[in-house]
Amino acid sequence: MKKLKVIFWIVIIFGGLGLSLCFGFKSIFNSFNYELRERGLVAALPELIGMIALLIPIIVILRVIVLPILRSNSLSANGIKNIGFIKNVVQTGSTMNNQPGVKIQLEVIEENGERFLGEVETFVQLTELSFLKDGYPIPIMYNPEKKTRIMVDPNPDLEKLQDKIDYYSAKNDPTGLTYEERREIRRNGKTATALIEELKPMNNSMGKTELQVSVSFKSYDGSDIKATRTMLCNKELMEKLQIGGLVELTYIPGKEEKFAFKTSVNISNM
Secondary structure (H helix, E strand, C coil): CHHHHHHHHHHHHHHHHHHHHHHHHHHHHHHHHHHHHHCCHHHHHHHHHHHHHHHHHHHHHHHHHHHHHHHHHHHHHHCEEEEEEEEEEEEEEEEECCEEEEEEEEEEECCCCCEEEEEEEEECCHHHHHHCCCCCEEEEEECCCCCCCEEECCCCCHHHHHHHHHHHHHHHCCCCCCHHHHHHHHHHCEEEEEEEEEEEEEEEECCEEEEEEEEEEECCCCCEEEEEEEEEECHHHHHHCCCCCEEEEEEECCEEEEEEECCCCCCCCC
């Protein structure tokens, strides 16, 4: 809500400035026409220079303020909801309301399984910067006819987004849980707090570690469960997994070896 108020006042201020510039341009244009008819081009040159000088801020306002708003409204009305997975993040150096601007490169998986890369520029809270890591999911909307036009989705469908995360995770971890297993765990799984008993690194690939994880926890019926599975872990997950530490996981009764650590979708006010 606070961000919307800031944007509202920015639009009001720049909108008023834009109208003033337009009226000023019209006045100079009328003067230019008069001088051109009555005294010739040389006499009308000062007005011509004035019009050119006014055109520059008008064009800037149109490109920086008006065009992004129109694109955002168009995407909100006609854009396809999806999820993007971070590939790279660069700070732009700009700020709004003490929030740093970032340019995020995303990998998007379409309904047909095809992938494409896109970028979105937004402002984030300082506390959110540490979460913007490789592979982190962000809800988005994009133009199906021009996929480079992407915006952060302010009202995501969490169920569909989590489904996308399951699909993406299964594709990027072929030795781990399948897409169907991830969906079953999410929809029918039981939650438990588990003790990490053993961590055994297996292989390293593309900045991720294949890790054999052994845990113990209490089942929903009170029975003691010990389970082991191999999973692909990024750096952030590796830092959270410590022998003797406690973690939240989800499992299917009778298939405890298919447990999964709980994850969430980023639905911040970006």
